[in-house]
Amino acid sequence: MEKKTGNVSIHAQNIMPVIKKWLYSDKDIFVREMVSNACDAVTKMRIAGGEDDYQVHVEVDAAAKQLRFIDNGIGMTADEVERYIGQVAFSGAEEFLKQYDDKEKDGGIIGHFGLGFYSAFMVASKVTIDTLSYQPGAQAVRWESEDGMTYTLSDSDWDRRGTRITLDIAPEEEEFLRPFRVREVLERYCAFMQTPIFLDEIKPEGAKDDGPKADEAKETAAPVPVNDTHPLWLKNPSDCTEEEYKAFYRKVFREFEEPLFWVHLNVDYPFNLKGILYFPKLRQDFGGMEGQIKLFSGQVFVADNIKEVIPEFLMLLKGVIDCPDLPLNVSRSFLQNDGYVRKISAHITRKVADRLTGMFNTDRPSFEKYWPDIHPFIKYGCMRDEKFYERMKDVLLYKTVDGRFLTLAEYTAQNGEKAPDKVLYTSDESRQDAMIRLYRDQGIDVVVLDTPIDVNFASFMEYSGQKDGKLRFCRVDADTDALKAQDAETPALDAEALTKLFREATGMESLKVELQALRDEQLPAMLVEDEQTRRFKDMSRLYGEKGFSLPDDFTLVLNSRSALVSALAGAKDPQRAQLIAAELYDLAELSRAPLSPQQMTAFLSRSMRLCELAVGND
Template identity: 30%
Template sequence: MPAETLEFKAELKQLLRLITHSLYSDREIFLRELISNASDAVNKVRFDALANADKLEGNTDWKIKIAPDKEAKTLTISDNGIGMTRQEVIDHLGTVAQSGTRAFLEAAKASAQGAGPGLIGQFGVGFYSAFMVADTVTVVTRGPGTPADGTKWVSDGQGAFTVEAVEKPGRGTDVILHLKEDAAEFLDPWKLRSLVRKFSDFIEHPVVMDEVTEKDGEKTTTEETLNSRKAVWLRNKAEVKPDEYAEFYKQISHDSDPPLTTIHYAAEGNTEFKVLCFVPAKKPFSFDWEEPKAGLRLYVQRVLIMERCEEVLPFYLRFVKGVVDSADLPLNVSREILQQNPILTTIQKSVVKNVLDALAGMKNVEFEKYREFYAGLGPVLKEGLTRDFMNREKIADLLLFESANTPAGQLTTLAEYVEKMPEGQTDIFYLIGEDVEPLRRSPYLEAFRAKGQDVLLLSDPIDEFALPQLGEYKGKKLHAADRGAAPTADDIPADVKEQFAPLVAAFKATLPETADVRLTKRLTESAAVLVAEEHGTSAHMERLMERMGRGEGKGKRVLELNPDHPAVQAARELHSKSADDPRVAVYARLFHEQAVIAEGSKVADPTALAARVNELIARDAAR
């Protein structure tokens, strides 16, 4: 098949332009990315061979080879991994779908100047980092079980690439970098050794380079292994330095920052396994766009069996990265066997306990670091309230909240809330909305403030689902401040109810969209408020469901009136003098519409609301 020239997709052109012209500092990370890709390719063919040994083709001398050629000014990184077919080369090296390029570009623009190179691996575009040091990149590859013909891919990173068939006798991939004039340092064996030890020392496969020695006029070539290949998780914790942990974390997570905390331990007894996992310091750039996956790398006696084993880490802890190595699982373990294996249940319980304990320790000892972590990943942690019933209270202890009684920006915990509850308060109150600042001014808080009671203010979309699942904390029930009869309300005197009964009946007749109209002691400053019944759907939940395309129309809520408010009293007086006065219906509408606005919803007819307000202004001005 003749050579074929194809165009890069538009976003990929932007990426290559950015890499070539802007992300120029710290460009040595290209070697880390290419070695990491080669290691993944070897792991892939080893795993596939567990079910199909023919894929090995007798080629099991696993290694990644670096070959600098000073005369040709090329640097080649080779592996005997899974390789690629012609179509896979086109799909993986020429299109956006496989690379996360668009998200990378957005994050690079949003990041600080010079922070870009650290994002490259995180966004799955590590291969393209080669263009930071190379004018042209050539890839020669062949997959397992294919004819001797391989595929050659060549590009200068300017917008197009060529693909053609070539002869390649062995399975695997060669990435050949034709280095730029100012990148000659990467042909220096000493430089390459130092970079491998810096970035890839923990790669489990040997990273090798030919070393030429001369003795008595004779040259001898031997293969030198550049990486120590010491699996960090198998070493004694006391022997591992913090920077070694940090580099291993960056290698497996592609995060550019060191982790918040490291969890490293060995479990012994009936079930033996080793765990090394990391909690990120903050939410990674790629977290919101990448496909959400949970799980740790699963090794069986140092052989990688699964890249993401969901059975050892629940979904709500998907931000945790790391490895678990079991000596008790078989090497040919399948996903079906994993789902039924009690060893995995034991490992998961152990990992979850240690992660939650580590987070609790961080919260108690280094609160500011924990707070930065929580700002980005707290909503994900809250998912555990709906999924992990066994650890629900442990998760609840990790949650941070703003509240009505805390200054803006300060955070409290459920334990602190309970400790500060005034005598006589039996429930924990919370209020949910889109943003905390409007919640601080909400009329729902008025009666609670009057009694010195605090209300937790929540603004994460998950809160509507998670907090009700928690139900109670330390024997205290959680109660939404905008649902049901006000738990802080005093009984309204019978004579007051009697005085307002005709007005309440008139408002009910005027407002069929309400479930009820009643008096309340929930309010001290506002005239009216809308509340959901105890087990009804709140306005905020309705808005969330509508955004998700699952809205089923607005439910009916209760309009509560403050009998002590001058406006409500004026409406009562008007109705008592003339029950047929058309202004009574106008006032009913205005009380309802102001309550709709106060709850954060939109009024059904803003034009009609404006007309009613203008009519009042004109009438008042004419007096």
């Protein structure tokens, strides 16, 4: 054929600068687009029939400053090249830009799909296509362009069925002439495409060999593709072994620590959805912690952590989701409002909940073993997703201070008579040990809620997690109802005089003091803080609201059954009574929180003085 020159489109001059500007930070997607086109050509050839050994090769030729994409797919004739490049591919690029322009303010197009062949011009100063159609008697064709706007079409000496696309890499884009960089991009976008992909480094003639042993190894070792054409998520879950799941996790996420367990999604109806979600060991404080959910469409990587498709709370997990029917080249807001996508998201949530509840019902010991590692994720999911909570509410566990795990129903059944409508908890077992012991002596279980999420979760369970709203979570130092002695004889003490004594001893004019008959006669005093006030202060600290604070709302509870309190009420030496009262207050304070440096200095000095008085050195 005679050499022919043509223009792609009168609009082409407007497209290339915009492509380079908008996709500057994601220019490596051209590799995905080139390889995807090559795989599509192979698929068409496979459908048409023919050989089985289909391959895609990516050649890095640093000496020639070229990157080549070669396939043994269906190939193209001259007419097909003009139609594909000038009409189909260009129209796709035009539509891509139209969508991108409309949705730029929406956060862009997920994955930047649809740009296709013209993505090559983001990094190339010249693009050459050599192709030979599978049709009998076809003539090989060459298409060349330096700007994507004008081109030449001529005969080619390419003698193999399929297509070779050669990119002359622009000087400022020579990072794509490094094999390591190209492999990195292939492993990101093309790791699971359906056709074997090989990365070849072309060395210049006369380059030094690595020695005879290396030559021998090259002759005997078969080339290894960079991709896995049959990823684990496509297999039937019953055919997968535990080691396969773990090996896949290590390979995809480059993790050395093994996952706790996983959920294998395998759905064909009402939509095609496959994938594997892994539960990693979560930090107790997962603020800022993010997992990694890789979204695929027909084994082609789309993007990480698309929260419009995958429920937000699942982002703490690691996994892969493959949904071939997922609409691509659309904005995030479109996905967010698309009914089909919402069904996919809801189904993923349900399968995760089913896996967890199934483990609880069939293998509770394992569920309890994993609970310390997964409970932050489950609690977060319950607060973020109502349907997830509805499925999980009966299997939520609470660990007691003696190491047992109870559901809410089990806790209330065992403790309801002694602590009706309450869940007693500790946020610091060591510091609140004295209070825990008091409840343990009454046969009341105390559960441990000591992670940052528990402040919010307790409030959620009180106001959103139950229909009647009666149940309350109370820290062990926020409530004395269960500690009161019932029908016990107590001495009549002057509450007003004791209040005055402790206010003068502590210098707190507004200190609230109450006399109560507590079961434990050895406990003279305790500080009680209103649960809601303290919880609000905890949340303020958690979210860093330094400019806002609530005043302390403590009540000093004096045990009227304590011999020490009775002695204070009848003390004849006002100075000594004030020393003891101040000491009792600090001891009560120490049982719930550290003393300030000034308080500690005064406490130590006072303790020494009381020791001196005790041995008669006054």
